[in-house]
Amino acid sequence: MLVTGIEILKKAHKEGYAVGAFNTSNLEITQAIVEAAEETKSPVIIQVSEGGLKYAGIETISSIVRTMAEKASVPVALHLDHGTDFNTVMKCLRNGWTSVMMDASKLPLEENIKVTKTVVEIAHGMGVSVEAEIGKIGGTEDNITVDEREAAMTDPEEALKFAKETGIDYLAIAIGTAHGPYKGEPKLDFDRLKKIKEMLNIPLVLHGASGVPEEAIKKAVSLGINKINIDTDIRQAFARRLRELIEKDSEVYDPRKILGPCKDAMKEVIKQKMILFGAAGKA
Numbered sequence: 001m002l003v004t005g006i007e008i009l010k011k012a013h014k015e016g017y018a019v020g021a022f023n024t025s026n027l028e029i030t031q032a033i034v035e036a037a038e039e040t041k042s043p044v045i046i047q048v049s050e051g052g053l054k055y056a057g058i059e060t061i062s063s064i065v066r067t068m069a070e071k072a073s074v075p076v077a078l079h080l081d082h083g084t085d086f087n088t089v090m091k092c093l094r095n096g097w098t099s100v101m102m103d104a105s106k107l108p109l110e111e112n113i114k115v116t117k118t119v120v121e122i123a124h125g126m127g128v129s130v131e132a133e134i135g136k137i138g139g140t141e142d143n144i145t146v147d148e149r150e151a152a153m154t155d156p157e158e159a160l161k162f163a164k165e166t167g168i169d170y171l172a173i174a175i176g177t178a179h180g181p182y183k184g185e186p187k188l189d190f191d192r193l194k195k196i197k198e199m200l201n202i203p204l205v206l207h208g209a210s211g212v213p214e215e216a217i218k219k220a221v222s223l224g225i226n227k228i229n230i231d232t233d234i235r236q237a238f239a240r241r242l243r244e245l246i247e248k249d250s251e252v253y254d255p256r257k258i259l260g261p262c263k264d265a266m267k268e269v270i271k272q273k274m275i276l277f278g279a280a281g282k283a
């Protein structure tokens with residue numbers, strides 16, 4: 001069934017597990033996510049980035065996700081990932097999203113607070129929950145030095161002020177992860193996570209979780225992470241299976257014979273994440 005993000009994350013926060021938030025931009029990825037959730041009896045958040053909206057069309061990807069979510073036997077939320085443009089966030093609210101991220105983390109704190117507070121008031125008026133970001137979760141491609149990444153990490157005091165003044169439902173924090181594939185091993189600042197959780201006591205979001213070792217993920221969940229964003233690992237599972245298929249049979253030409261197996265490969269990766277995060281069996 002289609003539910004709001006906070007309905008899923010409030011339970012995860014209370015019971016101490018995390019829910020996967022997986023990016024989609026088409027039919028097969030959406031199928032992989034929903035089938036994985038059904039097979040592991042996990043609640044799940046299906047999210048679309050601004051790039052995904054452009055690729056699929058906002059009404060089209062909303063229809064695909066909402067149709068499958070409403071038929072699902074597990075709780076499913078439709079989330080806007082990294083909504084950086086206020087009007088895009090509004091368009092998603094008009095198109096049936098049940099959770100939105102207003103990502104104004106690039107703005108100075110006071111401006112981030114202002115725009116996020118406005119989104120919270122509008123979204124809550126529509127029964128939709130809101131994620132925001134404090135600190136900068138960059139990409140592994142960003143050529144920033146280690147201590148620049150350190151400086152970009154979320155400051156607990158700022159996070160408390162931000163959460164209080166905006167009324168957000170869940171907060172994305174920067175504790176050492178990055179979007180995209182990692183070159184070396186990411187080092188997560190668990191003390192910082194512990195402190196932020198104790199001070200805010202709301203569901204927390206880990207971005208850039210593809211490529212983070214399983215032990216680190218488990219530790220982050222035990223310290224209060226409740227939503228974990230995964231995209232790169234799904235893309236790589238898709239591409240691996242695609243290459244295998246073409247190598248095995250260079251004559252295959254039916255998209256269903258190519259995309260179907262790729263869907264299954266993505267589904268397997270997603271199921272493992274749901275088990276690792278502790279969401280399996282929680283639906």
Ligand SMILES: O=C(COP(=O)(O)O)N(O)CCCCOP(=O)(O)O
Nearest residue numbers: 049051180207208209210229231232
């Ligand atoms: O935190 C994450 C996932 O990070 P990951 O790369 O570790 O999976 N995300 O928020 C997913 C980011 C998706 C970006 O999509 P576009 O390419 O359309 O901009």
Ligand SMILES: [Ca+2]
Nearest residue numbers: 178180208210
């Ligand atoms: Ca990553």
Ligand code: NA
Nearest residue numbers: 080081082101
């Ligand atoms: Na997000």
Ligand SMILES: [Zn+2]
Nearest residue numbers: 179207208229
């Ligand atoms: Zn992210």
